[in-house]
Amino acid sequence: MTIQTTGRFDKAFAKLAVLDQRRVERALALFMDQPFHPKLKNHGLTGKLRGLRAISAGYDLRIVYEEEGGHARVLLLNTGTHDEVY
Numbered sequence: 070m071t072i073q074t075t076g077r078f079d080k081a082f083a084k085l086a087v088l089d090q091r092r093v094e095r096a097l098a099l100f101m102d103q104p105f106h107p108k109l110k111n112h113g114l115t116g117k118l119r120g121l122r123a124i125s126a127g128y129d130l131r132i133v134y135e136e137e138g139g140h141a142r143v144l145l146l147n148t149g150t151h152d153e154v155y
Contacts (some may be wrong), residue, residue: 070101071093071142078145085148089130093148104140118155121146131155 074082081094082093103124105111109124114133123133133147147154 070104070140072097072101073143074105074145075147077147081148081153089127092127093132094131096124096130096132098144100124100132101145114155125153 071147082090087091088089090095098109099106099110103109111122111124114121118133121133121135123131126132126148129150131148132149133154135144136142137144137148
């Protein structure tokens, strides 16, 4: 799996508290190993974000991404609380 980030993701990640940054990093490490691990709650999005997917990095912390080729290439689009990313 190849993971790339967008400028939007990078800015949102930089604004997170250090503890939340660590949560995102742990979630991404698990995601790279097992993209559909139950802890990640990997799911497709609907509405204006249709075609994108999201994983959980903690209680109210999400990572929104776009995948190609069955997760061969992943583009991280955004991270933050539920309300911030949806």
